[in-house]
Amino acid sequence: xxxxxxxxxxxxxxxxxxxxxxxxxxxxxxxxxxxxxxxxxxxxxxxxxxxxxxxxxxxxxxxxxxxxxxxxxxxxxxxxxxxxxxxxxxxxxxxxxxxxxxxxxxxxxxxxxxxxxxxxxxxxxxxxxxxxxxxxxxxxxxxxxxxxxxxxxxxxxxxxxxxxxxxxxxxxxxxxxxxxxxxxxxxxxxxxxxxxxxxxxxxxxxxxxxxxxxxxxxxxxxxxxxxxxxxxxxxxxxxxxxxxxxxxxxxxxxxxxxxxxxxxxxxxxxxxxxxxxxxxxxxxxxxxxxxxxxxxxxxxxxxxxxxxxxxxxxxxxxxxxxxxxxxxxxxxxxxxxxxxx
Amino acid sequence: xxxxxxxxxxxxxxxxxxxxxxxxxxxxxxxxxxxxxxxxxxxxxxxxxxxxxxxxxxxxxxxxxxxxxxxxxxxxxxxxxxxxxxxxxxxxxxxxxxxxxxxxxxxxxxxxxxxxxxxxxxxxxxxxxxxxxxxxxxxxxxxxxxxxxxxxxxxxxxxxxxxxxxxxxxxxxxxxxxxxxxxxxxxxxxxxxxxxxxxxxxxxxxxxxxxxxxxxxxxxxxxxxxxxxxxxxxxxxxxxxxxxxxxxxxxxxxxxxxxxxxxxxxxxxxxxxxxxxxxxxxxxxxxxxxxxxxxxxxxxxxxxxxxxxxxxxxxxxxxxxxxxxxxxxxxxxxxxxxxxx
DNA sequence: CTGAAAGCGCTTACAG
DNA sequence: CTGAAAGCGCTTACAG
Numbered sequence: 205x206x207x208x209x210x211x212x213x214x215x216x217x218x219x220x221x222x223x224x225x226x227x228x229x230x231x232x233x234x235x236x237x238x239x240x241x242x243x244x245x246x247x248x249x250x251x252x253x254x255x256x257x258x259x260x261x262x263x264x265x266x267x268x269x270x271x272x273x274x275x276x277x278x279x280x281x282x283x284x285x286x287x288x289x290x291x292x293x294x295x296x297x298x299x300x301x302x303x304x305x306x307x308x309x310x311x312x313x314x315x316x317x318x319x320x321x322x323x324x325x326x327x328x329x330x331x332x333x334x335x336x337x338x339x340x341x342x343x344x345x346x347x348x349x350x351x352x353x354x355x356x357x358x359x360x361x362x363x364x365x366x367x368x369x370x371x372x373x374x375x376x377x378x379x380x381x382x383x384x385x386x387x388x389x390x391x392x393x394x395x396x397x398x399x400x401x402x403x404x405x406x407x408x409x410x411x412x413x414x415x416x417x418x419x420x421x422x423x424x425x426x427x428x429x430x431x432x433x434x435x436x437x438x439x440x441x442x443x444x445x446x447x448x449x450x451x452x453x454x455x456x457x458x459x460x461x462x463x464x465x466x467x468x469x470x471x472x473x474x475x476x477x478x479x480x481x482x483x484x485x486x487x488x489x490x491x492x493x494x495x496x497x498x499x500x501x502x503x504x505x506x507x508x509x510x511x512x513x514x515x516x517x518x519x520x521x522x523x524x525x526x527x528x529x530x531x532x533x534x535x536x537x538x539x540x541x542x543x544x545x
Numbered sequence: 546x547x548x549x550x551x552x553x554x555x556x557x558x559x560x561x562x563x564x565x566x567x568x569x570x571x572x573x574x575x576x577x578x579x580x581x582x583x584x585x586x587x588x589x590x591x592x593x594x595x596x597x598x599x600x601x602x603x604x605x606x607x608x609x610x611x612x613x614x615x616x617x618x619x620x621x622x623x624x625x626x627x628x629x630x631x632x633x634x635x636x637x638x639x640x641x642x643x644x645x646x647x648x649x650x651x652x653x654x655x656x657x658x659x660x661x662x663x664x665x666x667x668x669x670x671x672x673x674x675x676x677x678x679x680x681x682x683x684x685x686x687x688x689x690x691x692x693x694x695x696x697x698x699x700x701x702x703x704x705x706x707x708x709x710x711x712x713x714x715x716x717x718x719x720x721x722x723x724x725x726x727x728x729x730x731x732x733x734x735x736x737x738x739x740x741x742x743x744x745x746x747x748x749x750x751x752x753x754x755x756x757x758x759x760x761x762x763x764x765x766x767x768x769x770x771x772x773x774x775x776x777x778x779x780x781x782x783x784x785x786x787x788x789x790x791x792x793x794x795x796x797x798x799x800x801x802x803x804x805x806x807x808x809x810x811x812x813x814x815x816x817x818x819x820x821x822x823x824x825x826x827x828x829x830x831x832x833x834x835x836x837x838x839x840x841x842x843x844x845x846x847x848x849x850x851x852x853x854x855x856x857x858x859x860x861x862x863x864x865x866x867x868x869x870x871x872x873x874x875x876x877x878x879x880x881x882x883x884x885x886x
Numbered sequence: 887c888t889g890a891a892a893g894c895g896c897t898t899a900c901a902g
Numbered sequence: 903c904t905g906a907a908a909g910c911g912c913t914t915a916c917a918g
Contacts, residue, residue, distance in 0.1 A: 214895060225905045230897060237898085238903055260667045261605045262895030265910045270602060272669075275650070279635040283826040286631035287624035294620040297652040301660050306669050309616070309648040311638040319642050325598045328613075328647050463832045466807070485624040486827055491804045555911060566889045571913060578914085579887055603911030606894045 213254045222250055233258070272308050273300065273512055274329040276320060276343060278336050279311040284456050287485060288501050292335055292357070295505030303513045307333075314338070317346055324350050331512050333357070335505075337365075339400070355512040357504060359402040366515065368508040370499040371527035372403055376410025376481050379497055379532055383449055383479060384414060386540050390477070393424040393447035395438060395457055407453050407481050429457065439464050449477035449538060455484035458494060477538045492536035499530045554595045563591055574599070601645075613649050614641065614853055615670040617661060617684060619677050620652040625797050628826060629842050633676055633698070636846030644854045648674075655679070658687055665691050672853045674698070676846075678706075680741070696853040698845060700743040707856065709849040711840040712868035713744055717751025717822050720838055720873055724790055724820060725755060727881050731818070734765040734783045736802060737794035748794050748822050770798065780805050790818035790879060796825035799835060818879045833877035840871045 219226045224243070231237045232247035250256075264270050275296055277289050293307070300307045308329055310319050320343065323329055331353040334343055341361035347354045348362070355366045383390050394411050397404050408427065415423065424445050426438035439461060442450065452458035458480040462472070470476050472492055480487055480496040487494040507528055560567045565584070572578045573588035591597075605611050616637055618630050634648070641648045649670055651660050661684065664670055672694040675684055682702035688695045689703070696707045724731050735752050738745050749768065756764065765786050767779035780802060783791065793799035799821040803813070811817050813833055821828055821837040828835040848869055 215897095216895080226896080227898080227906080228904055231904085234897080240903055243903080257666045257668075259895050260669055261602060261611060262910090263897080264602045265606045265912085266895080266897045268910070272647075272649070277631070277635070279639070283628040283632065284830075287627040290618075290627040290631050291624065293650055294618070294652045297650045297660060298620070300650075301652075301663055304663075304667070306613075306664065306667075307650040308613070309634055309638045309641075309650060311635045311642075319638060322642055322645075323647065326601045326645070326647075327598075328601055459830060463830075467832065485627075489625075489800060489804075491808065556913095557911080567912080568890080568914080569888055572888085575913080581887060584887080600911050603894090604913080606896085607911080607913045609894070 212259075213256045214259070215256075218247070218250050218254055218256050221254065222246055269330050269516075270328055271304060272306050272329045273509065273516075274308045274310045274320070274323050274332040276310045276312050276332060276334045276336070278313075280313045282456075284484075289335055291501035292505035295502030295507075296333060296509045298502075299506035299509035300513070303510075305509075305513055307509070312338070312343065315342075317343060320346060324352055330516050331355075333505075333508055333512055334360075337361070353512065353515050355508050355515070357508050366511065368504065368511055369527050370504060370530055372406035372481070372530075373410040373413070374527075375497045375499070375530040375532070376407045377414045379479060379481065379495075380411050380414030380451065382532065382534070383451065383477075383538065388448075390449040391422045391424075391445075391447045393442045393445070393450040394426065394453075395429055395442065395450060395461060396425075396427045396453035397457055398430040399427050404453055410481075411451065435460060436464075443468075447476070449479065452478070452480045454482040455480055455487050455496070458482075458496075459486055459490075462490065462494075472537050473539050477540075479538050483533065488533075488535070495535045495538040496533055497530050498533055500528065504528050553600075554597045555600070556597075559588070559591050559595055559597050562595065563587055610671050610857075611669060612645060613647050613670045614850065614857075615649045615651045615661070615664050615673040617651045617653050617673060617675045617677070619654075621654045623797075625825075630676055632842035633846035636843030636848075637674060637850045639843075640847035640850035641854070644851075646850075646854055648850070653679070653684065656683075658684060661687060665693055672696075672857050674846075674849055674853055675701075678702070694853065694856050696849050696856070698849050707852065709845065709852055710868055711845060711871055713747035713822070713871075714751040714754070715868075716838045716840070716871040716873070717748045718755045720820060720822065720836075721752050721755030721792065723873065723875070724792065724818075724879065731790040732763045732765075732786075732788045734786070734788035734791040735767065735794075736770055736779060736783065736791060736798055737766075737768045738798055739771040740768050745794055751822075752792065776801060777805075784809075788817070790820065793819070793821045795823040796821055796828050796837070799823075799837075800827055800831075803831060803835075813878050814880050818881075820879050824874065829874075829876070836876045836879040837874055838871050839874050841869070845869050 215226045215229050219229045228243060229247055232239050232244045260271055275293065297307050308323065310323055312320055332347055334354060334356040337343055337356050337358065337360050344356065344360055344362040344365050355368060358369050360367055383392060396408055399405060424442055424447055426442060429435045429438040450461060452461055465472065465476060472478050478494055480494055483496040483498040487496055556567045556570050560570045569584060570588055573580050573585045601612055616634065638648050649664065651664055653661055673688055675695060675697040678684055678697050678699065678701050685697065685701055685703040685706050696709060699710050701708055724733060737749055740746060765783055765788055767783060770776045770779040791802060793802055806813065806817065813819050819835055821835055824837040824839040828837055
């Protein structure tokens with residue numbers, strides 16, 4: 205507002221103002237090559253003064269990089285998972301901003317990666333973040349064929365992919381252990397989805413490893429409860445065994461279980477306790493709120509973005525970062541009759 | 546795979562292959578300026594043959610446009626609304642791809658528009674799509690101050706903003722009318738959120754206009770049920786009047802209402818019927834599924850994106866498009882005792 | 887209808 | 903430590 209009708213200043217302008225060459229200004233900014241400290245300071249002062257911002261497009265063209273990363277998100281997703289992607293995306297955007305990068309949306313469908321192809325062919329991004337890898341690994345394949353650096357969230361079937369993931373195993377172990385600590389010991393039932401997904405395998409592993417060899421607790425396990433039919437069957441078999449607590453692999457499964465229990469007039473936690481290995485808004489707005497594991501999707505996203513941008517700046521490529529952590533939220537759905545609050 | 550170690554061809558290469566100049570090739574591609582049909586065809590054939598794709602960055606630099614649009618999404622959103630944004634985003638991305646544009650994510654918080662500022666200053670986008678305008682209009686302000694073209698989804702306090710919105714009024718009128726057609730006529734209760742939001746005002750208007758002057762139907766209205774306290778109060782007052790059907794302004798409110806009814810042991814639809822002016826996954830996975838209005842977020846997103854890109858290509862700026870439409874989903878929650886199916 | 891040339895706004899060898 | 907110049911890969915007046 206102070207300087208109304210002024211064009212955006214360019215490198216040239218600030219060079220002229222200082223009576224030096226563009227090259228020098230450019231070097232001062234980038235920090236590449238030797239620059240007298242004094243010169244550098246003059247330049248920075250002038251930049252501030254004239255409110256100069258480099259034209260990223262021009263920078264891109266000469267540096268042969270876009271300062272954009274692509275973010276693959278599913279277009280055919282059940283909307284149930286939307287909160288994850290949305291939150292994840294905000295984490296990614298935030299991290300990008302920190303590095304003066306931007307995130308470009310790439311929608312993919314099951315077997316339709318045209319958007320991804322377009323972006324690659326148009327060279328609009330320097331690297332890609334895959335928030336949900338296709339189960340056949342086709343996305344990673346496309347990416348590596350084109351020499352496009354990428355990072356995947358969760359697991360990848362491509363063993364050479366750089367990944368960032370939450371520690372599902374550990375989380376599930378801890379939640380299960382917590383449940384086993386109750387007195388009297390819980391008779392736990394586990395209800396889990398499609399075991400082709402690595403997440404579900406991790407959940408299973410986590411659950412099982414909470415039972416030390418010395419433990420003699422009973423446990424009832426139903427995996428693969430992904431279809432309506434299998435689910436119904438699993439639940440009725442499960443209930444027949446009268447577990448004191450049922451643990452669900454994810455929030456979706458849990459919602460369905462809750463509906464079923466509700467229909468049968470079973471009260472939570474009085475008649476049966478319920479916990480979930482994956483949180484969701486629905487679960488904590490449910491009454492009673494459901495004990496569950498919370499994974500910080502925003503943090504996951506920003507960690508992945510950071511990793512990718514490191515890769516792009518030719519950084520040490522990275523020893524596998526420690527897996528992202530989680531929180532355990534103990535809520536009313538698993539309160540013991542004896543417990544208060 | 547057929548031509549393994551070949552660099553990406555450039556304009557120059559295809560010009561050379563054809564023995565003509567870059568200018569001509571460029572013109573053939575862009576369609577600007579006169580070109581002999583024959584030449585054009587040769588060029589296109591060669592492009593296909595050599596699998597040429599223009600370098601968008603170079604194109605950007607010389608055309609002074611980025612072929613990117615920014616999409617403002619909320620970072621501080623209750624995750625409840627996530628499905629809307631996610632779906633919207635996929636619609637946007639799809640539309641962008643059609644025009645060879647890309648969508649860049651811009652996260653905003655209540656009073657923190659730094660990401661937006663960055664993107665503007667870095668000139669990374671040609672225009673911006675605001676999926677959720679700040680209630681004080683500060684986003685639109687920032688945009689217009691910077692001469693950045695934009696389109697907002699929903700309403701804007703800035704009267705000169707280009708907007709794309711769903712027809713909430715019409716939808717609500719139709720759903721309400723439908724409910725009024727039942728025999729015996731329903732005694733309708735309306736439960737609506739904060740009336741500062743224009744959506745809620747539209748909903749209210751829609752609801753009311755379903756009651757013609759000749760109608761003598763009873764109606765009970767509670768607005769502003771946005772806090773926990775007001776909600777609880779509104780619901781108990783409402784129930785005291787024994788409505789035969791309660792209509793909720795949105796899915797969130799509806800979820801809460803359902804929980805309350807459930808707690809009171811009221812069955813749906815036997816004891817009371819329920820409908821919502823806004824659909825969500827939660828509502829249709831609820832048992833029984835809830836009658837509601839469905840707005841196509843993907844279509845909304847793509848329409849808005851299309852409009853923005855029209856603006857950017859200097860198109861007729863657009864007479865206000867007709868509002869985006871909706872669907873009415875009649876489900877079990879509003880079945881009359883007498884009705885079948 | 888077509889070409890040679892300048893230009894978009896940066897970066898970066900190459901010489902000092 | 904600094905400058906002049908070429909280059910990134912397109913587009914587009916300007917001349918034919």
